[in-house]
Structure formats: C-alpha cells, structure tokens
Amino acid sequence: MSDTDNQSPGASSHGEGPFIAAIDQGTTSSRCIVFDKDGRIVSVDQKEHEQIFPKPGWVEHDASEIWTNVQEVVIGALDKAGITKADVKALGITNQRETTLLWDKATGEPVHNALVWQDTRTDALCRELGRNVGQDRFRRETGLPLASYFAGPKIRWLLDNVDGLRERADRGELLFGTMDSWVIWNLTGGPDGGRHVTDVTNASRTMLMNLRTMAWDEKICESMGVPMSVLPEIRSSAEVYGEAKGALAGVPVASALGDQQAALFGQTCYSEGEAKSTYGTGTFLLLNTGHEAVNSYNGLLTTVGYQIGDDRPVYALEGAIAVTGSLVQWMRDQMGLINSAAEIETLASSVDDNGGAYFVPAFSGLFAPYWRDDARGVIAGLTRYVTKAHLARAVLEATAWQTREIVDAMQKDSGVELTALKVDGGMTSNNLLMQTMSDFLDAPVVRPMVAETTCLGAAYAAGLAVGFWSDTDELRANWKRAAEWTPSMDAADRDREYKNWLKAVQRTMGWIEEEN
Ligand SMILES: Nc1ncnc2c1ncn2[C@@H]1O[C@H](COP(=O)(O)OP(=O)(O)O)[C@@H](O)[C@H]1O
Numbered sequence: 469m470s471d472t473d474n475q476s477p478g479a480s481s482h483g484e485g486p487f488i489a490a491i492d493q494g495t496t497s498s499r500c501i502v503f504d505k506d507g508r509i510v511s512v513d514q515k516e517h518e519q520i521f522p523k524p525g526w527v528e529h530d531a532s533e534i535w536t537n538v539q540e541v542v543i544g545a546l547d548k549a550g551i552t553k554a555d556v557k558a559l560g561i562t563n564q565r566e567t568t569l570l571w572d573k574a575t576g577e578p579v580h581n582a583l584v585w586q587d588t589r590t591d592a593l594c595r596e597l598g599r600n601v602g603q604d605r606f607r608r609e610t611g612l613p614l615a616s617y618f619a620g621p622k623i624r625w626l627l628d629n630v631d632g633l634r635e636r637a638d639r640g641e642l643l644f645g646t647m648d649s650w651v652i653w654n655l656t657g658g659p660d661g662g663r664h665v666t667d668v669t670n671a672s673r674t675m676l677m678n679l680r681t682m683a684w685d686e687k688i689c690e691s692m693g694v695p696m697s698v699l700p701e702i703r704s705s706a707e708v709y710g711e712a713k714g715a716l717a718g719v720p721v722a723s724a725l726g727d728q729q730a731a732l733f734g735q736t737c738y739s740e741g742e743a744k745s746t747y748g749t750g751t752f753l754l755l756n757t758g759h760e761a762v763n764s765y766n767g768l769l770t771t772v773g774y775q776i777g778d779d780r781p782v783y784a785l786e787g788a789i790a791v792t793g794s795l796v797q798w799m800r801d802q803m804g805l806i807n808s809a810a811e812i813e814t815l816a817s818s819v820d821d822n823g824g825a826y827f828v829p830a831f832s833g834l835f836a837p838y839w840r841d842d843a844r845g846v847i848a849g850l851t852r853y854v855t856k857a858h859l860a861r862a863v864l865e866a867t868a869w870q871t872r873e874i875v876d877a878m879q880k881d882s883g884v885e886l887t888a889l890k891v892d893g894g895m896t897s898n899n900l901l902m903q904t905m906s907d908f909l910d911a912p913v914v915r916p917m918v919a920e921t922t923c924l925g926a927a928y929a930a931g932l933a934v935g936f937w938s939d940t941d942e943l944r945a946n947w948k949r950a951a952e953w954t955p956s957m958d959a960a961d962r963d964r965e966y967k968n969w970l971k972a973v974q975r976t977m978g979w980i981e982e983e984n
Pocket residue numbers: 494495496497747748749750792793794795796797809810811812813893894895897898
C-alpha cells in the first residue's frame with residue numbers, strides 16, 4: 469500500500485463558506501455532512517436506527533425513527549460546523565435504495581414498517597411473476613432481473629398482505645416512496661404541501677420504470693399489481709425539487725441519487741468506462757456506460773447512473789453483492805468472534821491463509837451475478853485445523869472473491885478491461901482486505917482522500933443544480949488519491965483459490981425449496 473497524502477479523510481481544514489450539505493439515509497444509519505467548495509468535509513453527524521428482523525429473511529425499518537434521526541443529524545452537522553442555514557447553499561439527498569415505504573398522504577404516518585432491500589419475503593411472489601409474466605419482460609423494460617431485492621414486488625406484497633391497504637391505495641390515500649421520496653416529502657412540508665418526487669436513479673430500482681423512457685411503465689405496473697396513483701413524480705438527479713421547511717427552512721433541496729449512484733458521482737466517474745466499488749453493508753460496483761443502456765447477459769443490472777437537470781441520462785452496469793460488511797457485523801454481533809469490525813483485520817492477519825475454508829455469505833440469497841433467492845450461506849472446506857483466525861480470513865476473502873466475480877461479468881458485458889478500481893466505504897479502512905482485493909483482481913485498488921463519496925456525490929449534484937460548482941471538470945479536480953494497493957499474488961495460487969471459491973458458491977444453491 470502507498471499513502472500519497474497525510475490529510476485524513478474527513479479532516480476539517482476548510483475555507484470560509486458558503487457550504488453544501490448532504491443527507492445520506494443509509495441502511496444502518498443516517499448522516500449529514502457539510503462540504504466546502506473544495507469538496508472537503510467540514511462536519512459530520514450520524515445516528516444509527518434499529519434493524520428489525522420479524523422472521524428469518526425479513527428486514528424492516530421504522531420510517532418515523534429514520535425521519536426523526538434525519539432531522540437530528542442535520543441540526544447536529546450544522547452545529548458541529550458552527551454554521552447556520554444561511555451558510556448552506558443547497559441540500560442534497562442520497563439514500564439506501566429499494567427500501568420500500570407506503571404512508572398516509574393526509575397524516576404523514578407510515579402504514580407499515582419499511583421493507584428493507586435485504587428483505588426476502590417476496591421471493592415466492594417473484595417466482596410467481598416469473599411464471600405468469602416472464603423474467604424477460606421485466607428485464608427488457610426495467611433492466612432488472614425478477615428478485616426480492618427490488619421495490620415493485622415489495623409494494624405489491626404490502627398491498628396484498630396488510631389489511632385494507634389496497635382499498636386505501638385505490639382511494640388515493642397512500643403514497644409510495646423509497647427513502648429519498650420519504651425524506652424529501654417530509655423536508656418540504658409533509659402533509660402540508662410536501663413534494664412527492666423521486667429521481668431517475670432511485671426510480672430505476674423499483675422494477676416499475678421503463679429504462680428508455682424514464683417514465684413509469686403502465687403495463688409493467690399493471691403486471692406487478694401496483695396502482696400508479698401511489699407513485700412519485702420522476703425527476704432528474706440534480707434540480708431544485710422544492711425548499712426545505714424546519715431547521716433548513718428556505719434551503720433548496722437540489723439533488724437525489726441512490727447511494728451507489730451518488731458514490732459513482734462522488735468518485736467523479738463521469739466518463740464511459742470509469743468504475744467504482746463501495747464497501748459498506750453490501751458492496752456495489754458500478755461502471756459508467758455513457759448514454760447507452762447496456763444489456764447484461766452475465767447477471768449484472770442495467771441501471772441509471774445519474775441525470776443532471778435536462779442533460780441526457782448516463783447509464784451504468786451494476787454488480788450488487790448483498791452481504792460484505794454485514795458479514796463482519798455478523799461475526800461480531802451474532803458469533804461474538806470479534807469485538808469490533810476493525811478487529812477482523814488483526815485476527816485475519818494472525819494467519820497466512822484461510823486454512824482451506826471458504827465462506828459464501830448467501831444470507832439474502834445470492835445477488836450478482838447469480839440472482840438466486842434459493843441460496844443460503846455456507847462455510848465449505850472445514851477441518852479440525854480451521855481456527856477462528858482462518859474464518860476471519862475467509863470472511864475478508866469472500867468480499868474480494870465476490871468483487872472478482874462482478875469484475876469478470878462486467879468485462880464480458882462491456883468489454884472494458886479494468887485498469888484500476890476506485891473504492892470507498894467503511895470496509896476500505898481494512899488494509900488486508902484492500903491488498904487481498906488487489907491480489908484477487910490482479911489490478912490496482914485506489915482509495916480517494918474523501919472516502920465519504922456517497923454524501924460527496926449528493927453534495928456535488930446539489931451544488932451543480934444551484935450553480936455552486938460550474939461543471940463536472942471542476943469536480944474532477946477535487947478528486948485526490950489517498951492510498952493505493954498493487955497486486956503481489958502468484959497467478960497459479962490465484963487461479964487455484966478462485967476455483968475453490970467457485971466450488972463453494974455452488975454448494976449454496978437450491979437450499980430453499982419452492983414450497984417453503
Ligand atoms: N476495518 C473494517 N474491516 C472490515 N469491515 C469493516 C471495517 N470497518 C467497518 N467495516 C464494515 O463496514 C460497514 C460500514 O461501512 P459503511 O460504509 O458505513 O456502511 P453503510 O453505508 O452500508 O452503513 C459495516 O458493515 C462494518 O462491518
């Protein structure tokens with residue numbers, strides 16, 4: 469690894485205002501970050517929310533708790549920066565994607581907990597839709613395979629399974645939103661004139677938007693059983709949706725992007741062929757494919773990268789991995805094998821290899837490139853020789869191998885050869901993981917100075933919308949390399965290990981049987 473600058477990410481040496489604020493409503497927490505004109509972090513405030521697991525495979529969030537936390541972190545970030553709303557030129561929103569909420573238009577009350585993107589309760593419904601409507605039809609119009617991951621089946625599940633909801637939706641009493649819509653609606657007034665909008669990136673994860681027209685697809689909505697009356701208006705990712713009320717009263721709410729698309733934007737991947745990978749709860753590798761929506765034949769998603777105002781949209785190919793950082797959390801919280809996420813590096817470094825063990829964390833089935841809802845987690849290759857240190861190593865290797873599978877699929881779909889991978893997210897503080905990644909990919913891995921690329925991307929988009937930054941060239945100039953890892957693994961070792969990994973992956977499939 470090489471360090472090229474000693475300013476830590478998040479350092480607060482910054483110029484005078486004005487500033488841009490961004491809210492990241494994530495899977496485990498909500499945060500607000502204030503940025504200066506050079507894209508440097510001025511202040512951060514963050515609050516975790518409860519993860520609710522009512523049954524195996526079910527994951528929910530309390531959207532009211534999330535909205536309360538969002539308001540608190542906005543106030544917290546402004547306080548820590550020592551600024552007032554008058555110093556904030558615009559507010560950007562980024563969010564966990566696909567997480568699905570229905571709420572009452574008149575009262576602003578959620579009618580059920582939000583169904584989180586990791587929730588697998590719609591797997592039977594997806595199989596039924598596949599049989600009755602056909603996989604290809606959804607993929608052709610929306611760019612997505614039928615999977616429990618996406619929002620459309622989750623809306624249908626709520627309408628079919630919670631008493632009275634379909635009737636209320638038909639009477640026009642309910643609104644649907646992913647977390648961007650929920651936060652923007654509340655920020656701009658809630659029941660009192662709140663704007664019911666979403667952006668093209670978030671809409672592209674519902675399975676209800678037509679990727680070419682960028683509008684809700686009437687026929688797909690009908691096949692999915694979702695009334696169009698609940699859907700928000702689809703807007704670009706960078707424009708003023710309305711003015712905030714409350715603590716930021718008067719500040720333009722000027723961007724919305726799904727968090728992975730925001731990271732692509734924050735990593736300044738503005739040219740076709742540029743890619744980034746974000747390592748948080750899950751991992752998401754996005755490749756900018758320009759103004760072309762590239763079909764995937766290798767298990768990737770075709771998605772919208774971003775759209776700035778009236779400009780033509782930019783598309784991306786995405787490899788989504790459900791479980792990476794959350795496997796480290798599982799080792800800590802459910803297994804008690806480590807006391808902190810950072811400790812996994814110390815434990816894994818105490819041995820030279822995985823001792824023959826391979827850990828495939830198919831906790832929510834397998835996402836890219838397999839899309840198998842019937843898979844469940846497996847540890848393969850166990851013998852009495854294996855220690856918890858070997859397992860720690862296998863946990864880190866799982867993230868690196870899953871990345872390698874995505875990169876392979878991306879090369880097949882796009883023909884783009886990876887020259888280096890830009891990374892960000894909480895797991896990138898793990899040097900052993902980053903070195904392993906570089907070894908398994910046989911390519912350099914590069915981390916930027918500001919690792920909070922998700923918030924940065926939302927801030928950039930909001931700043932562009934209000935003229936705080938003039939164009940993407942100005943933003944590119946802010947990107948600075950903080951660290952780089954280069955490959956040092958013997959090719960024969962890499963090939964042997966990859967083969968073992970792929971063998972272990974096969975062992976996860978078909979665990980859940982249809983009737984369950
Ligand atoms: N040093 C580390 N080594 C491995 N994983 C880590 C480390 N530090 C944090 N993580 C993992 O990274 C995730 C948090 O990263 P973050 O980018 O904040 O995620 P998210 O935005 O999805 O909430 C957690 O799942 C945690 O287990």
